[in-house]
Amino acid sequence: MAGSIFLAVIFLIFGFWMITVPWxxxxxxxxxxSKDAEGPSDLYIRISKITGVLFMIFGALNIVDIFV
Incomplete structure (x- = not known):
């Protein structure tokens, strides 16, 4: 159970990080x-934010599942 909570919290933290600072x-x-890359593309930022939201949902659902 403690390992599951730890993993869920890791998902929440990583998801939040992906949403707030995808660059x-x-x-x-x-x-x-790439030596010529100046920064992430708009598509990369969008996909990172969507993935971060999914990570946060997964982490939250795991925490709910543990306590319900």
Whole structure:
């Protein structure tokens, strides 16, 4: 049970991070692949935010499932 709560909280934190600062995620994971890249594309930012929302929903549903 403690591992499940920990994993759910990790999903919530990572999802929040993806929603609030998607450019930082791009900089850490993708910027090194191109020397001419100036920043993430609009599509990358949108997909990161959508994925962050899904991560937060998944984390919240896991917490609800644990306590219900």
């Amino acid at each position: 930082l995620l791009w900089w850490i994971t993708e910027s090194w692949r």
